[in-house]
Amino acid sequence: MRSIFLLDLTQCIGCEGCVIACKVGNELPEDVTYIEISEQVHGTFPNLSGGFANHRCYHCTDAACVNVCPTGALFQEDELTRVDSSLCSGCQYCVRACPYDVPVMVDGVATKCDGCRDVTKAGGTPWCVQTCPSDALRFGPRDEITAEAHQRASVMREKYPSAQVYGESQTGGLGLLVVAPEDPDELGLPADPQVPFISTVWQDIVKPGGFAITGFSIVAAGFAGIIARRNHMKELRELAEQGAAPSHDGHDDGEVQQ
Ligand code: SF4
Ligand code: SF4
Ligand code: SF4
Structure with missing residues (x-):
């Protein structure tokens, strides 16, 4: 099934249930995590409100990590970017190329969220989504997730006038759409994610040439x-x-x- 993620930052309560479920479900080493939660302040004084950033892989359609990987360790499948660490040569090109600073090196090989490949291939729901107690995470077909994201943003504009959907245009469309309570730039989500020049050379000239x-x-x-x-x-x-x-x-x- 081709499905993508919804991350609704207006609903996240920062409980870190997703972080723990991901670590346990994917049997990650103690010092490795695929999701990082941090507190954020929205708005301008005196109209401030709190929230939580949820840093994780955005599963780009035009994925810099996949484009620069010389071994096929990073690849795309079912609208998500996957990882086969057994193929990783340890070059770290993906680490340098990702505009969201996502892949990490563990024991000399690259790793990141692979969208719970084994679980979703079997028809299941990613661990993080299963666990979220506040309905901030969803996983489903792109058209359904897109419609739901816009519906949620529309409702949230009563409370957050700048609420909007992030991820439909960035890097060819993200496999994780974000319902943002503020202008995405204010939340550290770049309007135009930049891939380092050296990665562009590899992607556009060296590989196809x-x-x-x-x-x-x-x-x-x-x-x-x-x-x-x-x-x-x-x-x-x-x-x-x-x-x-x-x-x-x-x-x-x-x-x-x-
Ligand atoms: S966010 Fe980074 S690691 Fe994730 S798919 Fe995009 S380029 Fe790859
Ligand atoms: S989809 Fe799976 S691997 Fe990715 S963050 Fe969620 S639980 Fe972790
Ligand atoms: S489990 Fe849900 S509410 Fe808790 S931190 Fe993760 S996204 Fe936010």
Whole structure:
């Protein structure tokens, strides 16, 4: 069955039931989660209200993670993006390419929400949706989910005048539509999610052009440079926090130079 998710942020109470159900159902390691819940404040003073952000994979139709993956470990199926970590080479291209900062590396391979592939293939409902006590999550055919999202946003505009549906146009249409109580930008949901340039080169030129070896080397070098620099800066930040960061001229002066 081809189904997508509905996430209604106007109904989420931040209970983290979805986080726990996902971890238990998918037998995730203790320090790995596919959903992150955090508190948010909506509106402008003095008309403020509270809510919860729900960071997770948006299952993009034009998915940067799938487009850059050289091994097929990330792939699309039934309107969702899936993961076969056994095929992952550990290159981290998907980690750098995702405009929503979703995939994570665990034991050297990439992982993320796969839409509970085993459960949904058997006709079931994803663990997170099964568990949500406030009806903030739904899973169903795209046309039904789209209609319900608009109906919910319409009702919520009485309370939240800017309530709207997010995800119909972003990255070819998301496999998770969000009912947002405010302008999505205010909630950290970009109107136009940006894919890093190096990923675009890989997706638009190297893969279809068949410049496999040369192109791969160029793009791999680009990614490797990005990754190496990020890792280097992370190490420097950690050293700085410990009060022992070497400067770029080799002196141990405790300052991190960006
Ligand atoms: S949100 Fe990121 S990880 Fe999820 S499908 Fe889109 S590009 Fe891939
Ligand atoms: S669909 Fe499944 S894997 Fe994805 S967040 Fe929900 S429970 Fe976790
Ligand atoms: S289970 Fe539902 S209400 Fe609880 S945090 Fe998740 S989405 Fe929000």
